[in-house]
Amino acid sequence: DTEVTQTPKHLVMGMTNKKSLKCEQHMGHRAMYWYKQKAKKPPELMFVYSYEKLSINESVPSRFSPECPNSSLLNLHLHALQPEDSALYLCASSRPKDEQFFGPGTRLTVL
Amino acid sequence: DAKTTQPNSMESNEEEPVHLPCNHSTISGTDYIHWYRQLPSQGPEYVIHGLTSNVNNRMASLAIAEDRKSSTLILHRATLRDAAVYYCILTGGTSYGKLTFGQGTILTVHP
Numbered sequence: 001d002t003e004v005t006q007t008p009k010h011l012v013m014g015m016t017n018k019k020s021l022k023c024e025q026h027m028g029h030r031a032m033y034w035y036k037q038k039a040k041k042p043p044e045l046m047f048v049y050s051y052e053k054l055s056i057n058e059s060v061p062s063r064f065s066p067e068c069p070n071s072s073l074l075n076l077h078l079h080a081l082q083p084e085d086s087a088l089y090l091c092a093s094s095r096p097k098d099e100q101f102f103g104p105g106t107r108l109t110v111l
Numbered sequence: 112d113a114k115t116t117q118p119n120s121m122e123s124n125e126e127e128p129v130h131l132p133c134n135h136s137t138i139s140g141t142d143y144i145h146w147y148r149q150l151p152s153q154g155p156e157y158v159i160h161g162l163t164s165n166v167n168n169r170m171a172s173l174a175i176a177e178d179r180k181s182s183t184l185i186l187h188r189a190t191l192r193d194a195a196v197y198y199c200i201l202t203g204g205t206s207y208g209k210l211t212f213g214q215g216t217i218l219t220v221h222p
Contacts, residue, residue, distance in 0.1 A: 004154075031208060033210075042196075042198065042212035042213060042214060042215060043149075043155060043210075043212050044212070045209055045210065045211070048208065048209065050208075056209060090154050090155070092154070092155075094208070096208060097208050099145075099157040099160065100147075100155075100157065100210060101157070102154030102155045102156065103154050104152075104153055104154050105153075105154050
């Protein structure tokens with residue numbers, strides 16, 4: 001299994017909602033990543049988890065809260081988002097310092 | 112992170128070779144050169160990486176200049192499926208594992 005899965009594929013939420021994005025991989029990778037990609041822009045790194053511990057937070061606002069409950073699962077909890085947070089959210093995984101495998105992304109729309 | 116410069120766009124015909132250039136004049140001795148591509152409506156996909164020597168894999172070849180200030184991704188026979196945004200990324204040192212995407216090159220392949 002060489003796949004990173006992300007759910008849901010699409011999400012529409014209001015500014016007062018709380019929602020979560022889920023990412024899963026079964027390749028035994030111990031590094032997992034969240035990226036944000038606005039339309040027609042390159043992906044931007046948000047968070048890196050290494051061995052289930054947060055190792056990089058790229059100064060992301062606290063309305064985005066990552067969680068890594070186990071080595072296969074990565075969540076991104078969303079609360080009180082703004083319309084400008086609408087974007088494609090990409091998850092990736094890798095062996096530490098190795099090529100990254102990306103999921104297809106969750107397309108988020110904040111109304 | 113050291114910066115890379117790529118042309119905004121390139122065009123090719125199907126079954127012809129494509130040479131995608133990348134300049135990285137401030138590369139450090141420990142920086143690896145990675146290439147990823149992103150097909151429409153998909154997450155990025157690893158293509159190839161190298162340090163000093165030219166590299167080949169089933170997808171492409173990477174030619175690295177002797178001074179390492181530039182590199183070229185070579186697709187030997189472009190197909191319509193190769194139409195994507197191609198990103199040249201440097202990783203190394205303390206940023207290893209962290210991908211900083213530039214604007215990339217949009218490759219259009221004509222039938």
